[in-house]
Amino acid sequence: xxxxxxxxxxxxxxxxxxxxxxxxxxxxxxxxxxxxxxxxxxxxxxxxxxxxxxxxxxxxxxxxxxxxxxxxxxxxxxxxxxxxxxxxxxxxxxxxxxxxxxxxxxxxxxxxxxxxxxxxxxxxxxxxx
Numbered sequence: 001x002x003x004x005x006x007x008x009x010x011x012x013x014x015x016x017x018x019x020x021x022x023x024x025x026x027x028x029x030x031x032x033x034x035x036x037x038x039x040x041x042x043x044x045x046x047x048x049x050x051x052x053x054x055x056x057x058x059x060x061x062x063x064x065x066x067x068x069x070x071x072x073x074x075x076x077x078x079x080x081x082x083x084x085x086x087x088x089x090x091x092x093x094x095x096x097x098x099x100x101x102x103x104x105x106x107x108x109x110x111x112x113x114x115x116x117x118x119x120x121x122x123x124x125x126x127x128x129x
Contacts, residue, residue, distance in 0.1 A: 021066065028073050028103035029064055035107070036062070041116060059123040061116070067100065074098040075112065079122045083115055
């Protein structure tokens with residue numbers, strides 16, 4: 001199986017939601033969704049606020065959406081205000097930040113992994129003794 005192929009446990013409602021986008025935006029969103037649901041992350045895809053959110057142990061981590069003005073897909077990080085990365089945009093949001101994606105290019109997997117690991121650590125801090 002190619003590394004970021006669509007997997008079968010992704011609810012079809014989200015794929016049909018992304019069908020309204022033209023290529024390569026559609027493929028970008030589907031590939032990113034598949035990546036987020038794979039090992040070791042195994043994020044659960046759920047619709048909340050009419051958007052596809054990815055949760056880990058019932059905590060919202062990120063969501064996928066499309067920036068209407070810039071015409072680009074993006075990952076919205078729920079606790080983006082706690083993520084320190086120069087490429088994240090807040091756009092007048094107090095808590096969330098977004099990472100814009102270039103659908104004509106390969107996904108920035110290493111950057112996404114780094115941000116995802118930080119977001120998971122924020123969502124599930126280790127308990128202090």
